[in-house]
Amino acid sequence: MKTEAVVRRYSRQVRSLVIGRRAQRAKLVVLGQHANEGLLAKAFIYFMLSIIAYLYLQPFFYMISTMLKGLADLLDPTVKWIPRTVDWNNLSRAFDGLKYPRSFFNSLLLAGGGSLLQVFVCAMTGFALARLQFPGKKLFFALVFLTFLIPPQVIMIPLFVTFSKLGWLNTPFVFLVPALFGQGIKSALFIIIFRQFFHSLPKALEEAAMIDGASMFRLFFRIMLPLASSACLVVFLFSFIWYWNESYLTSMFLSNDFTPLSNKLSNLEATIFGDNPSMAVMSQNPVTEGTKMAGAFLIVFPPLVLYMIAQRWFVQGIERTGLVD
Structure with a gap:
């Protein structure tokens, strides 16, 4: 028992x-053993990420859906996301109204040329601020940072007068020349990014190169600049997007002779139907919301493809440019 x-x-x-x-x-x-390892925490994280993703992607999905709708689907309140019939005429009308090939070339010239110049000049400036010692270095950095704080609207009239006297209005020089001298769109931010990146590199590289007899220019072009490829990609993509989407400065300095895509969208209706379209013309061939969304899609698509190609290196560059010494 x-x-x-x-x-x-x-x-x-x-x-x-x-x-x-x-x-x-x-x-x-x-x-979970830690706060972010359990199923409950992961479910909450995925829930929040899904909401954020919806908030960001919903306008894009709306643009695609509206672009593919015909006039009947646009006027039918029961058609929300999926059109009954796909209308590809919206794309063709937007393509013609934007004068896409020429406007695309203008935008590519401004965005590509300005971005490449900013990468080169801002990298040199950031390297100088991070590695070199010269009189007035702190004052120069303060002035660079000040240009980032001053809104462009404050200096718009002096810039317009200056560019007018130089004969640069309605030409790409109003954007390319300032970028060449480190005064392009958001150049101060890019200088700070490069300065932060070059600060994170070990000083042993610089000392070893100087012992081997390398000059400062050779040190920058042969050692520092190749190591900063991730930062260069980040700056290039940011600069490209800002130049591509810029509409305020382009509307002030550029006319119809040299108009990028960002300004063509606002004049899409007038371009297709003239400045004063009659109601008869509007009823026969209306500018629908689908045409405008198609124009927006044609403008968004090139930088979207560029980001999709360079996404992996872009994320790595963001991580590396955030390092501190």
Whole structure:
């Protein structure tokens, strides 16, 4: 009898121990050992990420859906996301109204040329501020940072007068020449990015190159600039997007002779139907919301493809430019 009682007690202890371990395992699975490892935390994180993704992607999905709708689907309130019939005429009308080939070349010239110049000039300036010692270095950096704080509207009239006297209005020089001298769109931010990146590199590289007899220019072009390829990609993509989407400065300095895509969209309706379209013309060939969304898609598509190609290196560059020494 005593043996059976001992066995039963031992069995109960083993059973309770097994149940306790299972409960502990289930608790670890649900809650996790750390705050972000359990199923509950992961479900909450995925829920929040799904909401954020919807908020960011909903306008893009709306643009695609509206672009593919015909006039009947646009006027039908029951058609929300999926059109009954796909209307490709919206794309063709937007393509013609934007004068896409020429406007695309103008935008590519401004965005590509300005971005490449900013990468080169801002990299040199950031390297100088990070590695070189010269009189007035702190004052120069303060002035660079000040240009980032001053809104462009404050200096718009002096810039317009200056460019007019130089004969640069309605030409790409109003954007390319300032970028060549480190005064392009958001150049101060890019200088700060490069300065932060070059600060993160070990000084042993610079000392070893100087011992081998390398000049400062050779040190920059042969060692520092290749190491800064990730930062160059980040600056190029940011600069490209800002130049591509710029509409305020382009509307002030550029006319119809040299108009990028960002300004063509606002004049899409007038371009297709003239400055004063009659109601008869509007009823026969209306500018629908689908045409405008198609024009927006044609403008967004090139930088979107560029980002999709360079996404991996862009994320790596963002991580590296955030390092501190």
